[in-house]
Amino acid sequence: MTNLLPHMSGRKFAxxxxxGTAVLLALPYFLPPYYLGLxxxxxxxxxxxxxxxxxxxxxxxxxxxxxxxFGMAAYVTGLLALKxxxxxxxxxxxxILMAALTALLLGLxxxxxxxxxxxxxxxxxxxxxxxxxxxxxxxxxxDDGLPEVPRPNLPLPWSMADSTPFYYFVLFFVVVGTLxxxxxxxxxxxxxxxxxxxxxxxxxxxxxNVWRYKLAVFVLAAAFAGLAxxxxxxxxxxxxxxxxxxxxxxxxxxxxxxGGAGTxxxxxxxxxxxxLLENIISTYTERWLMILGFVYVLVALFTPNGLTxxxxxxxxxxxxx
Amino acid sequence: MRSLIAVTVALAAFGTLAKPAFSQEPIKIGVMFPxxxxxxxxxxxxxxxxxxxxxxxxxxxxGRKIELLYEDSTGRPDTGLTKIKALVERDKVHLLLSxxxxxxxxxxxxxxxxxKMPWISTVALASLTxxxxxxxxxxxxxxxxxxxxxxxxxxxxxxxxxxxxxxxNAPPSRESYEAVKKVFGEENVVDAMFPNVGTSDYAxxxxxxxxxxxDGVFTAMWGADAPRIVQQxxxxxxxxxxxxxxxxxxxxxxxxxxxxxxxxxxxxxYTYCGTLDTAENKKFVEGYQSRYKAVPGSYQxxxxxxxxxxxxxxxxxxxxxxxxxxxIAALGKVKVKGPMGETSFDEQHGMVADxxxxxxxxxxxxxxxxxxxxxxxxxxxxxxSFP
Amino acid sequence: MMFWVIQTLNGISFGMLLFLLASGLSLIYGLMKxxxxxxxxxYLLGGYIGLAVVHLTGSLLLAVLVGSLSIALLGAxxxxxxxRRFHLQELPQTLLTFGFLFIFSDLAIVIWGGNxxxxxxxxxxxxxxxxxxxxxxxxxxxxxxxxxxIAGLLWWMQEGTRVGAMLRAGVDDEETARALGINVxxxxxxxxxxxxxxxxxxxxxxxxxxxxxxxxxFEVMLLGFVVVIIGGLGSLKxxxxxxxxxxxxxxFGKVFFPEFALFTIFAPMAxxxxxxxxxxxxxx
Numbered sequence: 001m002t003n004l005l006p007h008m009s010g011r012k013f014a015x016x017x018x019x020g021t022a023v024l025l026a027l028p029y030f031l032p033p034y035y036l037g038l039x040x041x042x043x044x045x046x047x048x049x050x051x052x053x054x055x056x057x058x059x060x061x062x063x064x065x066x067x068x069x070f071g072m073a074a075y076v077t078g079l080l081a082l083k084x085x086x087x088x089x090x091x092x093x094x095x096i097l098m099a100a101l102t103a104l105l106l107g108l109x110x111x112x113x114x115x116x117x118x119x120x121x122x123x124x125x126x127x128x129x130x131x132x133x134x135x136x137x138x139x140x141x142x143d144d145g146l147p148e149v150p151r152p153n154l155p156l157p158w159s160m161a162d163s164t165p166f167y168y169f170v171l172f173f174v175v176v177g178t179l180x181x182x183x184x185x186x187x188x189x190x191x192x193x194x195x196x197x198x199x200x201x202x203x204x205x206x207x208x209n210v211w212r213y214k215l216a217v218f219v220l221a222a223a224f225a226g227l228a229x230x231x232x233x234x235x236x237x238x239x240x241x242x243x244x245x246x247x248x249x250x251x252x253x254x255x256x257x258x259g260g261a262g263t264x265x266x267x268x269x270x271x272x273x274x275x276l277l278e279n280i281i282s283t284y285t286e287r288w289l290m291i292l293g294f295v296y297v298l299v300a301l302f303t304p305n306g307l308t309x310x311x312x313x314x315x316x317x318x319x320x321x
Numbered sequence: 322m323r324s325l326i327a328v329t330v331a332l333a334a335f336g337t338l339a340k341p342a343f344s345q346e347p348i349k350i351g352v353m354f355p356x357x358x359x360x361x362x363x364x365x366x367x368x369x370x371x372x373x374x375x376x377x378x379x380x381x382x383x384g385r386k387i388e389l390l391y392e393d394s395t396g397r398p399d400t401g402l403t404k405i406k407a408l409v410e411r412d413k414v415h416l417l418l419s420x421x422x423x424x425x426x427x428x429x430x431x432x433x434x435x436x437k438m439p440w441i442s443t444v445a446l447a448s449l450t451x452x453x454x455x456x457x458x459x460x461x462x463x464x465x466x467x468x469x470x471x472x473x474x475x476x477x478x479x480x481x482x483x484x485x486x487x488x489x490n491a492p493p494s495r496e497s498y499e500a501v502k503k504v505f506g507e508e509n510v511v512d513a514m515f516p517n518v519g520t521s522d523y524a525x526x527x528x529x530x531x532x533x534x535x536d537g538v539f540t541a542m543w544g545a546d547a548p549r550i551v552q553q554x555x556x557x558x559x560x561x562x563x564x565x566x567x568x569x570x571x572x573x574x575x576x577x578x579x580x581x582x583x584x585x586x587x588x589x590x591y592t593y594c595g596t597l598d599t600a601e602n603k604k605f606v607e608g609y610q611s612r613y614k615a616v617p618g619s620y621q622x623x624x625x626x627x628x629x630x631x632x633x634x635x636x637x638x639x640x641x642x643x644x645x646x647x648x649i650a651a652l653g654k655v656k657v658k659g660p661m662g663e664t665s666f667d668e669q670h671g672m673v674a675d676x677x678x679x680x681x682x683x684x685x686x687x688x689x690x691x692x693x694x695x696x697x698x699x700x701x702x703x704x705x706s707f708p
Numbered sequence: 709m710m711f712w713v714i715q716t717l718n719g720i721s722f723g724m725l726l727f728l729l730a731s732g733l734s735l736i737y738g739l740m741k742x743x744x745x746x747x748x749x750x751y752l753l754g755g756y757i758g759l760a761v762v763h764l765t766g767s768l769l770l771a772v773l774v775g776s777l778s779i780a781l782l783g784a785x786x787x788x789x790x791x792r793r794f795h796l797q798e799l800p801q802t803l804l805t806f807g808f809l810f811i812f813s814d815l816a817i818v819i820w821g822g823n824x825x826x827x828x829x830x831x832x833x834x835x836x837x838x839x840x841x842x843x844x845x846x847x848x849x850x851x852x853x854x855x856x857x858i859a860g861l862l863w864w865m866q867e868g869t870r871v872g873a874m875l876r877a878g879v880d881d882e883e884t885a886r887a888l889g890i891n892v893x894x895x896x897x898x899x900x901x902x903x904x905x906x907x908x909x910x911x912x913x914x915x916x917x918x919x920x921x922x923x924x925x926f927e928v929m930l931l932g933f934v935v936v937i938i939g940g941l942g943s944l945k946x947x948x949x950x951x952x953x954x955x956x957x958x959x960f961g962k963v964f965f966p967e968f969a970l971f972t973i974f975a976p977m978a979x980x981x982x983x984x985x986x987x988x989x990x991x992x
Contacts, residue, residue: 034410041403062799109978112985116743116798117941124933124977131970135490135517143491143518144446145398147427147453161435232399238428240398246930250806257799279403282393286356286365289395290814296807300800301790357814359922362822490967514966519927521918524718524848525962528711545824545921552826552919556845558836579825 028164042272043174049255049267051224057261060197064119065126071244073099073226074233078149088152099226107218130244145240260306347386351408353419355396367624374628383640401425415642443623450671459670461627465493466707468569469500472590481536488541490515497541532562541568555583574618577689587681593619594677594693602660671702721848723955724855728910730935731947732903738942745805748929749812754779754908755920768830776908783904827915940990
């Protein structure tokens with residue numbers, strides 16, 4: 001479990017995880033609906049950011065097109081729920097599956113490159129997906145997107161249209177997603193990924209089929225991004241091409257780096273911070289985009305290892321050399 | 322939590338009962354537009370014009386203070402929805418006077434309807450008064466079918482028989498094409514082209530047009546693409562052979578300053594004409610200019626007049642906006658004589674207003690302006706033709 | 709026949725603007741491996757500054773010079789004081805350049821407002837040329853000639869001058885270039901400035917055709933990427949070929965498959981990626 005935060009014992013982690021879960025479970029009892037809505041958004045983006053971290057932090061592959069999978073799943077889920085009225089137990093897996101399949105296809109093209117070239121290819125390919133969502137009006141509604149997607153209808157006494165039950169619905173999937181991610185990064189597969197991050201050539205020499213590992217993790221990361229996208233479409237009850245835009249891919253990259261790539265908790269915190277910033281700062285200033293721009297620049301300049309890295313280095317300084 | 326809400330609601334209800342005539346609590350109005358990003362050029366001026374309208378009432382209506390709460394939709398639908406929720410759930414606004422971006426409009430409409438929150442929108446989305454129709458949603462801007470049908474009828478009256486159509490591959494332009502087809506007949510549309518929003522170069526489409534085959538070209542695109550297509554239209558000398566008819570606010574006053582000089586002669590038909598000589602228009606234009614040092618265009622007009630409609634409705638119910646049903650009933654019946662004549666809402670809550678035939682001309686100061694031609698009185702959304 | 713001539717010229721003139729944009733992107737990547745997401749902003753700011761100069765002095769020549777040189781300076785400063793620190797670290801570079809994309813686009817709105825603006829054409833190219841029934845805007849013909857002239861100039865610089873030799877050495881093997889006593893640090897700044905210069909030049913020259921408006925930064929940046937992916941990063945030849953290919957594909961795509969306008973660019977891009985990941989003229 002050392003992967004969630006570096007230098008943390010299993011017991012300490014268990015305590016923190018327990019407290020965190022308890023707080024999240026209790027939130028609806030003291031947060032008004034609007035703020036609960038913000039927390040839902042934070043949790044969804046936390047999952048989205050953690051999925052990118054699987055690529056970026058654990059395998060060393062920086063993608064600038066991760067929103068393509070988020071958006072692809074959102075469209076598939078939204079369309080199936082809206083036009084065919086499928087239940088959530090079908091639309092959710094269908095969305096995730098479609099995200100994974102898209103990643104498989106685009107990954108075959110993108111994975112032949114690396115570094116900044118990989119960044120550019122993933123950006124360009126995500127733009128193709130955006131172009132389809134934008135251009136295929138009869139199916140996707142074009143620029144206006146698909147409104148009126150219904151919330152899931154579960155055989156439970158509570159309606160998902162209310163914010164509290166829906167909060168628990170999202171919390172359930174985010175927790176399951178996180179546990180799976182923790183499981184993946186601490187498995188032998190996760191170790192291999194870290195090995196690839198450190199040195200591809202060494203992994204090749206050790207007999208690993210590096211390319212196959214990279215494709216596998218690319219598809220896996222897309223599947224988790226897809227889960228986040230499905231939850232987001234249920235939350236907003238609409239989907240539009242904006243879900244896939246490059247700006248969103250860049251935003252989730254920022255969340256990961258702001259929080260600290262290579263830990264799962266870091267990107268989750270980064271996501272929460274950015275969602276909060278966007279919703280609070282833009283209320284008070286018309287210069288929100290400039291401020292966001294400076295956030296990007298400052299993160300690049302001063303917190304290359306993210307918030308978690310900052311905390312680590314502060315702790316090290318305090319405890320002496 | 323739920324019991325807490327119940328208590329609050331009960332207290333609020335008690336509060337309104339306790340103070341019978343009008344409570345001194347301010348009326349809170351949520352004003353959300355895109356204030357950042359590329360579309361802020363329309364969002365900020367529209368908000369300014371809304372402010373102007375309330376300023377003219379000294380921000381007090383029926384004895385109650387008016388409090389405008391601003392939120393920035395940033396032009397993104399998901400952010401817009403979150404911000405609308407902030408206004409409704411956190412700030413407890415009494416009504417919304419918000420938005421112009423159609424994707425945001427489509428995204429927030431179901432929420433607003435569920436919350437039973439009166440929303441006066443300036444989103445030119447036909448569906449707001451059709452598929453997404455709600456007793457709580459009012460659309461104070463012509464719909465795509467409304468402005469395109471008017472434009473096509475004006476051109477037909479001018480003697481056009483065969484036409485080209487070029488518009489964005491986006492709902493308002495597609496719907497505009499439906500209207501043009503209906504008025505002219507499909508066989509009289511020589512070709513219809515639907516480029517993407519933000520196409521850098523329209524030359525491939527324009528040079529496909531054969532000037533001997535048609536009497537004119539309809540174009541349905543706005544924002545930065547409007548001056549660009551005019552520029553490229555003029556570049557290929559097409560304006561000398563076929564007139565260009567812009568659908569909706571194609572030559573809006575705030576764009577004219579930066580339109581190429583050769584756009585003189587471009588036609589359109591819309592609910593706002595900057596040079597119209599009425600006392601109300603003079604008050605609006607001069608008031609806006611003295612406050613914000615700029616010429617107001619159609620976006621500002623929509624914001625200003627939408628606010629005027631709200632103001633009149635609040636006066637009609639003597640300031641009791643807490644009674645939402647009374648407020649929307651009043652708003653549905655409001656008639657206001659504004660800069661362009663009388664405006665009201667139809668039975669499905671779409672805008673009813675006078676249209677004018679506009680032609681771009683060079684003003685006495687050398688600047689481009691719209692010449693106001695024929696007035697088409699009280700144009701209503703054609704629900705019968707386009708259900 | 710006429711139809712084909714006119715549509716081909718349209719495609720080539722648009723392709724030339726794309727070449728101006730992509731050549732800078734490609735040069736910068738070739739030498740420094742920086743994915744410059746601010747490149748579209750250079751284009752947009754160049755256009756805005758050029759426009760301001762036109763409004764102030766009425767001179768288009770001055771607009772071209774001031775617009776592109778001031779952006780070259782801006783590029784030099786960005787490289788010298790910020791990007792330099794993150795040599796070969798693609799993540800901070802991406803964040804930095806994406807951050808500046810937001811900052812510059814908002815700055816442009818603060819300074820110039822958000823309304824689209826139109827750059828006037830030089831008087832001598834304001835009309836169309838006519839040969840019999842053939843009728844074509846002369847400014848677009850001028851853009852084609854200008855683009856080829858710039859391509860020739862860059863080619864000569866790369867192949868025929870000392871700086872070009874240094875540049876080629878730097879692209880091939882940075883370490884060896886350093887060992888040979890080439891001032892790689894200065895070279896980096898110069899190339900980044902040159903790239904910014906070319907983008908801004910595209911912004912000013914493209915102004916009379918496409919206008920200057922918020923959001924153009926994003927749109928042209930994406931087109932620039934497609935051009936370099938097709939042509940191959942780090943190759944001048946590739947930028948020229950890519951620009952022309954994308955310009956023509958875009959043009960004939962719009963003419964014959966108007967519903968799939970964007971697709972006629974993206975589909976060939978995906979195809980080239982599948983067959984030649986490094987692009988047509990890029991090195992594997």
